[in-house]
Amino acid sequence: MSTVTVQTHPNLALIKYWGKRNEELMLPTKSSLSIGLAALTTRTTISFATHDNIDLGCTHSPQAIEKVVDYINWFRKRYEIKEYFAISSSNNFPTAAGLASSASGFSALAIGLASLCGLNLNKRELSVLARQGSGSAARSVEGGVVLWHAGTNTDGSDCYAEQLFDEKYLQDLRVLIVIVEDREKKVSSRKGMQLTIQTSPSYNQWLVTSEIRLTKMITALTNKDFLSLGNLAEEDWQGMHTSMLDTQPPLNYWTSTSYAAINTVKKLQQQKIECFFTTDAGPNVFIICQQAHVDLIKQTLEKIPGIKRIIESTIAGKPSVAIVY
Numbered sequence: 001m002s003t004v005t006v007q008t009h010p011n012l013a014l015i016k017y018w019g020k021r022n023e024e025l026m027l028p029t030k031s032s033l034s035i036g037l038a039a040l041t042t043r044t045t046i047s048f049a050t051h052d053n054i055d056l057g058c059t060h061s062p063q064a065i066e067k068v069v070d071y072i073n074w075f076r077k078r079y080e081i082k083e084y085f086a087i088s089s090s091n092n093f094p095t096a097a098g099l100a101s102s103a104s105g106f107s108a109l110a111i112g113l114a115s116l117c118g119l120n121l122n123k124r125e126l127s128v129l130a131r132q133g134s135g136s137a138a139r140s141v142e143g144g145v146v147l148w149h150a151g152t153n154t155d156g157s158d159c160y161a162e163q164l165f166d167e168k169y170l171q172d173l174r175v176l177i178v179i180v181e182d183r184e185k186k187v188s189s190r191k192g193m194q195l196t197i198q199t200s201p202s203y204n205q206w207l208v209t210s211e212i213r214l215t216k217m218i219t220a221l222t223n224k225d226f227l228s229l230g231n232l233a234e235e236d237w238q239g240m241h242t243s244m245l246d247t248q249p250p251l252n253y254w255t256s257t258s259y260a261a262i263n264t265v266k267k268l269q270q271q272k273i274e275c276f277f278t279t280d281a282g283p284n285v286f287i288i289c290q291q292a293h294v295d296l297i298k299q300t301l302e303k304i305p306g307i308k309r310i311i312e313s314t315i316a317g318k319p320s321v322a323i324v325y
């Protein structure tokens, strides 16, 4: 095999992951659940080379390159592989601005490296491999609705992601990705999580309530109960947001435009339009709605100054892998 090209998607957590119980093994403090975002894509091409060569397309950030270098070195050691790699990766969306580029980036890298090196890993093993690059990447080795089990074993053997429903299950669901800023975030998720665990007074409470919410979310999904799904996603965001804000120093990833978009969602809810919001560790806002309401919501949001772009997405399918011999 000479070249592998993998296409993956970022995912949007409806029940969030924020914090690790083991930094080295990248084991989360709690389980989380996400949907893949079809409109956002990472495309990564990997081949064997005489030395490592990494081209991350739109970003030349030394931190991003360093994370990939560390990952490749870890991968070689883990699987006793001697080869070097030429890696070329690009996104069709802004990198590191709260759009989970690390999730699609590291899932593509994990799938590509495993495939090029003929490791023959199943989805569960691939999720473990991707997790080592970025926690949320564990959820992007699959499409549809994905559950990432935190597990309880100290060696991480019961910590993996699995698909609960495929991408066709919620065909009418749409995510409006409201781009507020396309700059890299000031405090990385990795650092932010550590600070929250160390200093946030509300964090432990969120861990407990979020696990309960996860069970309710799975029931809502099973029943295709969109109202409960949206309310649970907002409640979970609220808990994570509170913990981020009572972290010392406070983690404030949002701008006045982010809050204006959130307030617009709240106003639409009062008008009985079923739409819900969530965010990650970044200023962009994700609005979850049904296809029938997309135009109205977009038109309302377009009145807010400061919004750069609105991307409409369906739920993503599984990653694609193309091999050239």
Ligand code: PMV
Binding pocket: 012, 013, 015, 016, 017, 018, 032, 100, 102, 103, 134, 135, 136, 137, 189, 190, 279, 280, 281
């Ligand atoms: O995988 P990381 O380290 O980029 O963490 C992502 C954490 C959140 O996006 C804020 C929440 C989540 O569950 O995706």
